[in-house]
Structure formats: structure tokens, C-alpha cells
Amino acid sequence: MKSTIILAVGLAAGSAGVRETLATAQTDSPLAHVTNSFHFAVPASLSRASALFGPEGERCWAGDHWNPVFLYPQPAKDVEGAVFTVQHGPHQSVWVNTLFDQAAGRMQYVSFLPDTLVFTVDVRLSALTSSTTKVEVTYVRTALNAAANEDVLALRKRDGENGPEWQRAIEHCLAAERKSEH
Incomplete structure (x- = not known):
């Protein structure tokens, strides 16, 4: 198995606010990253x-x-160290x-589909005002075999649409909460 250094090239996507990086690890078969x-x-x-x-909190909008089916903790709770599955x-x-x-x-x-891909989802929130929050999401995906390369590349394309979709879904969730409070 030969290996080489991973080369990353950054691209900026116009008004969608999506930054993409594509890197391919070289082994006997190239794997998408x-x-x-x-x-x-x-x-x-x-x-x-x-x-x-959190996995439970996302039920409102996702x-x-x-x-998610929680393996740990029981009962289900949004905590560091939680382990769950999603079909x-x-x-x-x-x-x-x-x-x-x-608070921060x-x-x-970290998630994986056995024998297919592994990925991380990193979410960073910051207060813009007392009633507005900026959400930054970064996905990093790696194919675990060459047959999964197309899936990883297709997910990259779909990710570019997630920002507006997530924003609409979260706004709908928040509006429904406000409506039920009145």
C-alpha cells in the first residue's frame, strides 16, 4: 500500500456561503476525502x-x-459522549x-457507515445579537473504500444546499414553538 501527502485545494462558492475543500488520499485505490x-x-x-x-434537539427541525436511537445514555439525553444510531x-x-x-x-x-464512509460534523455557534445566532457547520467525509467515492462526492454537492434548508427548518421550528406558547 503506497501513501502520499494529501493535497487540499480550497474553492469558494458564491452567494451560498459554502466553502469546499476536496482532497484525495492516494493508496492502492484513491479514496475521496x-x-x-x-x-x-x-x-x-x-x-x-x-x-x-443535540441529537434530541434536532428532532424539532431535522x-x-x-x-436517533440512543445506545447511551438511557434515557436519551443530549450530552457529550452520547452514542446513537440513525437509519x-x-x-x-x-x-x-x-x-x-x-454554553460555548x-x-x-463522529459518524460512520460501516465499510462505506466516516465523517465528522463540527457545529460552532456565536451570538450576533442577543436574539440572533450565527451557525457554522463543517462536514469532513472520507470514503472507506473506492466504491464509496461517488457517495462521498455526491454528499459534498448536497452539503452546499444544507445551509438554506437548515435555516428554514430551524426558523419553522422556532415559529411553531412561539405559536404554541401563545
Whole structure:
């Protein structure tokens, strides 16, 4: 198995606010490795917005496909060290919450689909005002075999659309909460 240094080339995508990096690790078969970032703002305080980025907190806005099944802790709770699975059609991904600091607005997850890909999701929140929070999300994905390269590259393309989708979904969640309070 030969290996070489990973070469990364940064590209900026216009108005979508998406930064992409594509790197390919050279082994006997090249494996796709991509890094994508996007950002948006939500009409919520930092403390409220932070609560929306744990696996349980995301249920409000992430859609019907987001149904984490907690292995730890029991009962389910958004905490650092949580381990859960998520079903993706016929595939099941395993997730580990490696960083969960709501006060600082930092969350990070490592996830993998066995024999397919491994990825991290890094979420950084910062207060723009007392009622508006900036959300920055970075995905890093690596194919675990050459057959998964196309999937990793397709996910990179889809990530560019996540910012506006996440923003709309979170705004809808927050609006529904406000409506139910009245």
C-alpha cells in the first residue's frame, strides 16, 4: 500500500456561503476525502440555538428521517459522549457526540457507515445579537473504500444546499414553538 501527502485545494462558492475543500488520499485505490462548510443565522439567542444541535434537539427541525436511537445514555439525553444510531434507508449509521458544550455553542460528532464512509460534523455557534445566532457547520467525509467515492462526492454537492434548508427548518421550528406558547 503506497501513501502520499494529501493535497487540499480550497474553492469558494458564491452567494451560498459554502466553502469546499476536496482532497484525495492516494493508496492502492484513491479514496475521496471532502471538507465542506456552510453558515447561516437563526432568530434565537445563543442558549436557545445551542439546544437545537443535540441529537434530541434536532428532532424539532431535522425532518422525519432524523430519528436517533440512543445506545447511551438511557434515557436519551443530549450530552457529550452520547452514542446513537440513525437509519438511512437500508443503512444504519453510528454516531458519537465527541463535544457538546451548549454554553460555548460547540458541538461535534463522529459518524460512520460501516465499510462505506466516516465523517465528522463540527457545529460552532456565536451570538450576533442577543436574539440572533450565527451557525457554522463543517462536514469532513472520507470514503472507506473506492466504491464509496461517488457517495462521498455526491454528499459534498448536497452539503452546499444544507445551509438554506437548515435555516428554514430551524426558523419553522422556532415559529411553531412561539405559536404554541401563545
